[in-house]
Amino acid sequence: MSPKFAAPSATAIPLITVKSDDLDVTLANLPNAAASWLRNKGFNASxxxxxxxxxxDGTIKAVYAGIGAKGQSRVRFALAAAAAKLPAGTYTLDTMLTGPALDEAALGLLLTTYKFDRYKSGAAKDIVFVLPAGVDAERIEALAAGECLTRxxxxxxxxxxxxxELEEAAVALAKQHxxxxxxxKGDDLLKQNHPLIHTVGRAxxxxxxxxxxSWGTTGPKLTLVGKGVCFDTGGLNLKPGASMGLMKKDMGGAATVLGLAHMIMALKTPLQLRILIPAVENSVDGSAFRPGDVLTSRKGLTVEINNTDAEGRLVLADALALADEGxxxxxxxxxxxxGAARVAVGPDLAPFYTTDDAMARVLAQAAEETADPVWQMPFHDPYESMIEPQIADLDNAPSGGFAGSITAALFLRRFVTDTPYTHFDIxxxxxxxxxxxxxxxxxxxARAILAALPEVLGL
Structure with missing residues (x-):
């Protein structure tokens, strides 16, 4: 789905934002009957x-929505918390919010309408939001559409x-823009020197x-690489059932770069964009790769396999080497x-590693402005020895259990030689x-990256 704002409408219901520390002033400026109604209903603007x-006549004249106190930061998309409770109808935003806060509110309204109902019968609640004054509709709609594609x-x-099917989604996106x-595909991966991608998916x-x-013919060149493991059993190092339950999401990196690509292309960003997605399923049969195997990558680096469940970095390695050649x-x-990244920062933060100081600095600011939190992690060079086994250049799953996200990032960095590189472990x-x-x-x-690109790439 691609949620969009509606045109202004005389019949749209005002959706009025109220900060909790402005509630008394808001009530004092209302007619007595309206103020009494809100007080008696216990509206506190939280x-x-x-x-x-x-x-x-019983119809809705206006809806008051609480967005908490000034400067609150514990909840992103505060207005959306109230908007999700709205009955079906068309609403127009009435707010004193401006700048990034207004953009966040507008994006939150669109994202509130998202429903994944492909497998459900029955119609969803029909809620429509009028384009708020002062909002760049093209940009906010592109952000919402990219996020909904990813979801x-x-x-x-x-x-x-x-x-x-992941290929079909990429082809459809390419056609759209x-x-x-x-x-x-298949054995052609071996013929064109993508051996790790072929090996991981061959079972x-x-x-x-x-x-x-690829898209765009002028401007700086940006390459996005997304992990497209469409399901991960763990291979011969089979995951337990509880760990396998969410493995449909193991192509989340690919989904995110496709969503980001939509944002970039929809907004006609003046750059040359390339998307590389190694799309595989890590399964089990007699041809599955084994613990103890030594594989040779596109770059020529050899990799000792100490866990077949550490397959994502293998398929990314070949794709990153190809990206670097460009x-x-x-x-x-x-x-x-x-999983180490989740232990470190939880599910809400997107940890990233970068060799580019400018990217690190700009991403931090962009994340705050776009309500898309990220957190920088270190490419800690002293841990390089942890990814160097005795019989090969690299180890895909160092023993010991320490610094799992960092060692994975260091592994990937080995395949990018000449290019500024940023890695997200989402x-x-x-x-x-x-x-x-x-x-x-x-x-x-994705939104933080999009906002950072102009300064990082000099657009």
Whole structure:
């Protein structure tokens, strides 16, 4: 789905935001009957508080929505907490919010309308929001559409979202924006020197592939690489059932870069964009790769396999080597890569690593402005020895259990030689529903990246 704002309407119901520390002033400026109604209903303007003011005939005259106190930072998309409770109808935002706070509120309204109902019968509640004054509709709608694309791809079960279906999504996106999309499949991966991608996916009956989308002919070059493991059993190091339950989301990196790509292309960002997605399923049969195998990557580096469940970094390695050969101005990889990242920062923060100091600085500011939190992690060079086994150049799963996200990032960095590089180790999932973010698939870091690109790439 691609949520959009409606045109101004004389019949739209005002949705009026109220900060809790401005409540007394707001009530004092209302007619006595309206102020008494809100007081008697217990409206306190806390986050998520909502109260409808009726007309004499019982229809809704206006809706008051609480957004909490000034400077509150514990809840993103505060207005969306109230908007989710609205009855069906068309609403127009009446608010004193400006700048990034207004953009956040507007985006939250659109994201509130998101529903993943592909497998459900019955009509969803029809809520429409009029374009708020002072909002760049094109930009906010592009952000919402990119996020909804990411959510839809992650939420789709693996039975309907394998490598072929992920390719179809990329091809559809390319067609929508006039981009080019080529795909290398099956044994052609070996012929064109993508051995790790081929090896990881060879035990699955669903053919592995490398999706390569390009758009734009002028401006700086940006390459996005997304992990597209459409389902991860763990391979011969089979995951326990509880750990396998969410593995439809293991293509969350691919879903996120496709959502980000939509934002970039929809907004006609003046750059040359390339998307690389190694799309595989990590399955088990007699041809599955084994613990103890030593594999040779596209870059020529050898990798000792100490855990077949550390497959994401393998498919990314070949894609990153290809990306680096194109000599772009920046490479960004996004992957649901390690449980260690979740232990470190939880499900809400998108941890990132970067070799570019400017990217680190700009991302931090952009994340705050776009309500898209990120957190910098270190490429800690002393840990390099942890990814160097005795019999190969690299170890895909160092023993010891320490610094799992950092060692994975250091592993990936070995495949980017000449290019500024940023890596995101995301979760791609909301375990608990939150304002504008239902339980399920979630984009992480895309809006912050989009906002950082102008300064980082000199656009």
């Amino acid at each position: 986050i998520g508080a909502i109260e409808a003011l009726p007309n004499a 839809d791809l992650i939420n789709t079960p693996a039975s309907d979202m394998g490598p072929a 006039g981009a080019n999309c080529t795909v290398i 699955s009956p669903r053919t592995s592939r490398l999706i390569d989308l 000599k772009p101005d920046h490479i960004i990889s996004m992957a649901t890569l390690t 979760y791609g999932w909301n375990p608990v529903a939150a304002p504008a973010r239902p339980k399920g698939g979630a984009g992480m870091g």
